[in-house]
Amino acid sequence: xxxxxxxxxxxxxxxxxxxxxxxxxxxxxxxxxxxxxxxxxxxxxxxxxxxxxxxxxxxxxxxxxxxxxxxxxxxxxxxxxxxxxxxxxxxxxxxxxxxxxxxxxxxxxxxxxxxxxxxxxxxxxxxxxxxxxxxxxxxxxxxxxxxxxxxxxxxxxxxxxxxxxxxxxxxxxxxxxxxxxxxxxxxxxxxxxxxxxxxxxxxxxxxxxxxxxxxxxxxxxxxxxxxxxxxxxxxxxxxxxxxxxxxxxxxxxxxxxxxxxxxxxxxxxxxxxxxxxxxxxxxxxxxxxxxxxxxxxxxxxxxxxxxxxxxxxxxxxxxxxxxxxxxxxxxxxxxxxxxxxxxxxxxx
Amino acid sequence: xxxxxxxxxxxxxxxxxxxxxxxxxxxxxxxxxxxxxxxxxxxxxxxxxxxxxxxxxxxxxxxxxxxxxxxxxxxxxxxxxxxxxxxxxxxxxxxxxxxxxxxxxxxxxxxxxxxxxxxxxxxxxxxxxxxxxxxxxxxxxxxxxxxxxxxxxxxxxxxxxxxxxxxxxxxxxxxxxxxxxxxxxxxxxxxxxxxxxxxxxxxxxxxxxxxxxxxxxxxxxxxxxxxxxxxxxxxxxxxxxxxxxxxxxxxxxxxxxxxxxxxxxxxxxxxxxxxxxxxxxxxxxxxxxxxxxxxxxxxxxxxxxxxxxxxxxxxxxxxxxxxxxxxxxxxxxxxxxxxxxxxxxxxx
Numbered sequence: 001x002x003x004x005x006x007x008x009x010x011x012x013x014x015x016x017x018x019x020x021x022x023x024x025x026x027x028x029x030x031x032x033x034x035x036x037x038x039x040x041x042x043x044x045x046x047x048x049x050x051x052x053x054x055x056x057x058x059x060x061x062x063x064x065x066x067x068x069x070x071x072x073x074x075x076x077x078x079x080x081x082x083x084x085x086x087x088x089x090x091x092x093x094x095x096x097x098x099x100x101x102x103x104x105x106x107x108x109x110x111x112x113x114x115x116x117x118x119x120x121x122x123x124x125x126x127x128x129x130x131x132x133x134x135x136x137x138x139x140x141x142x143x144x145x146x147x148x149x150x151x152x153x154x155x156x157x158x159x160x161x162x163x164x165x166x167x168x169x170x171x172x173x174x175x176x177x178x179x180x181x182x183x184x185x186x187x188x189x190x191x192x193x194x195x196x197x198x199x200x201x202x203x204x205x206x207x208x209x210x211x212x213x214x215x216x217x218x219x220x221x222x223x224x225x226x227x228x229x230x231x232x233x234x235x236x237x238x239x240x241x242x243x244x245x246x247x248x249x250x251x252x253x254x255x256x257x258x259x260x261x262x263x264x265x266x267x268x269x270x271x272x273x274x275x276x277x278x279x280x281x282x283x284x285x286x287x288x289x290x291x292x293x294x295x296x297x298x299x300x301x302x303x304x305x306x307x308x309x310x311x312x313x314x315x316x317x318x319x320x321x322x323x324x325x326x327x328x329x330x331x332x333x334x335x336x337x338x339x340x341x342x343x344x345x346x347x348x
Numbered sequence: 349x350x351x352x353x354x355x356x357x358x359x360x361x362x363x364x365x366x367x368x369x370x371x372x373x374x375x376x377x378x379x380x381x382x383x384x385x386x387x388x389x390x391x392x393x394x395x396x397x398x399x400x401x402x403x404x405x406x407x408x409x410x411x412x413x414x415x416x417x418x419x420x421x422x423x424x425x426x427x428x429x430x431x432x433x434x435x436x437x438x439x440x441x442x443x444x445x446x447x448x449x450x451x452x453x454x455x456x457x458x459x460x461x462x463x464x465x466x467x468x469x470x471x472x473x474x475x476x477x478x479x480x481x482x483x484x485x486x487x488x489x490x491x492x493x494x495x496x497x498x499x500x501x502x503x504x505x506x507x508x509x510x511x512x513x514x515x516x517x518x519x520x521x522x523x524x525x526x527x528x529x530x531x532x533x534x535x536x537x538x539x540x541x542x543x544x545x546x547x548x549x550x551x552x553x554x555x556x557x558x559x560x561x562x563x564x565x566x567x568x569x570x571x572x573x574x575x576x577x578x579x580x581x582x583x584x585x586x587x588x589x590x591x592x593x594x595x596x597x598x599x600x601x602x603x604x605x606x607x608x609x610x611x612x613x614x615x616x617x618x619x620x621x622x623x624x625x626x627x628x629x630x631x632x633x634x635x636x637x638x639x640x641x642x643x644x645x646x647x648x649x650x651x652x653x654x655x656x657x658x659x660x661x662x663x664x665x666x667x668x669x670x671x672x673x674x675x676x677x678x679x680x681x682x683x684x685x686x687x688x689x690x691x692x693x694x695x696x
Binding site: 007008009010041063064083084085086087088106107109110132135136137138139140141244245246247248249250253255257258260261262264265266267288290291292293295307308310319320323324325326345347348 | 355357411431434435454489592596601606608610615640658668673674
């Protein structure tokens with residue numbers, strides 16, 4: 001398939017950029033003695049996860065049980081599910097029986113679910129206690145809670161306390177971990193590992209001095225949000241949505257065949273205005289989306305695209321975009337082929 | 349399957365509400381002598397489209413060629429694609445060869461693509477000329493352009509001029525159509541049909557006096573946006589995402605297992621704050637989403653949910669939510685079964 005053969009809208013991944021992104025992160029981690037455990041939520045692809053492992057990743061991170069099951073089916077045997085699993089004991093047990101599984105917990109309920117699954121599986125489940133460093137989503141908010149949960153983990157059947165986990169890794173992480181080290185030492189509980197996450201500040205994680213393992217997802221593809229966070233340059237963005245101009249109703253307006261069902265409505269953070277960056281017309285702004293329409297403001301463009309012209313859009317936030325597509329087209333050595341997004345839609 | 353068996357997050361459709369919504373719209377159209385051509389973009393389901401047809405819909409509307417192909421495979425033989433099709437001549441021809449097909453155009457390029465497809469197919473293709481009534485997406489912006497395109501359609505091989513089309517139908521539609529009627533009459537071109545769209549003001553369309561055919565999608569399920577537009581009440585919302593509370597890190601914060609990959613980041617319009625309405629806790633606000641986390645502010649709630657509690661979330665905008673799921677669970681007479689979202693992901 002050639003570029004001109006692509007039916008639009010369609011995601012197109014440049015594998016040379018992917019490989020450079022993967023290598024840069026692995027090299028960074030190797031240089032600083034940090035284990036890399038890539039988060040597959042961004043690509044949801046067995047083939048991409050294999051590339052990450054081949055470069056030296058310790059294992060993989062999944063956010064849902066469904067993602068982990070697909071990856072286990074494909075042979076991955078060291079998986080962290082960085083999410084509290086509630087109400088999924090049987091599936092968790094089935095997974096624990098066949099791979100080395102780590103789960104994150106931040107409550108007694110999640111601990112008990114993991115314990116029940118481990119008993120049912122007759123296997124160990126490793127447990128990280130998640131703590132909050134300002135994201136204010138999951139994670140315990142105090143060292144006392146972390147210690148109480150870790151204590152219960154060490155005293156519970158087939159559970160193994162594997163350490164602490166947070167997202168994102170930042171200055172608060174240092175404060176928390178140092179306080180935790182003191183409290184845990186006093187309680188006689190070792191902290192084998194501190195796992196931190198987040199692509200935006202990934203390359204600063206070594207400066208924190210407390211992170212043993214890094215979980216990052218977006219770095220494989222990058223996007224406008226990562227550009228806005230100064231993690232990536234445009235040339236580090238590996239994932240475009242190829243679109244076609246389908247209408248030019250007014251001199252300063254084009255309509256592309258990609259709306260919220262192809263690009264999502266996710267904002268760009270500090271990555272710039274609108275719903276994606278058009279590589280060929282960087283001064284154009286995709287200022288509104290409906291489901292299949294992307295309205296493009298051309299008022300700041302000297303050149304303006306014509307109907308039928310094919311454009312490449314760097315999405316604001318690539319992770320939910322991948323999740324819209326059963327396949328991504330992958331450009332490798334000048335040829336384009338379709339790769340499966342194996343875990344697409346597996347939110348359960 | 350019972351409600352308690354549902355693995356979350358999962359979409360759940362109440363078929364009794366669906367049927368009431370469908371009947372209300374069909375009755376409205378029947379009462380006012382307006383043909384109903386439901387837009388399948390909201391449900392993307394063959395079974396749901398069949399229910400719409402069984403109640404008296406004239407045919408169906410699709411937004412993409414892929415949606416139309418799936419519906420044609422299922423036996424639908426009167427389909428409007430309300431979108432300019434550029435760069436898809438061969439597939440368009442193959443479809444035109446097997447069903448009664450209408451397409452919308454707003455440019456010479458789209459007209460020529462339709463003409464080429466019709467020739468290739470050896471079949472007629474009916475053509476609606478799209479005009480803009482303020483949405484500023486696709487559609488010609490002047491009567492002169494509409495007339496010029498209609499004139500070219502009538503003079504082109506296998507194309508048949510079917511009339512005018514717009515979205516949304518509003519007061520501007522009246523102005524445009526009246527001016528068009530005068531200009532077209534002078535040019536000796538009849539306007540067989542004026543097709544208008546949009547659920548929010550659907551029940552006012554008869555007052556415009558110029559709409560022959562109504563294209564509506566969201567009315568089948570409704571959502572918070574339709575509540576905000578005063579089209580629907582909460583009891584008219586047929587589509588929930590069933591979620592589980594997976595974390596309660598602080599007294600006023602819960603985390604549910606549905607984020608942007610289950611609810612999308614679409615705003616609610618005037619439908620209220622946050623990323624969806626929790627039926628059981630209407631004072632709670634899903635104030636932030638990450639991909640698999642929904643952060644819920646409970647500060648205004650008297651009662652507060654516990655970990656493991658199952659909740660039902662009415663999404664802000666149901667159409668892109670449907671498109672995330674291969675199946676929806678359908679509640680019918682007390683039993684729950686899975687129905688396919690046949691056209692999920694078919695953005696091409």
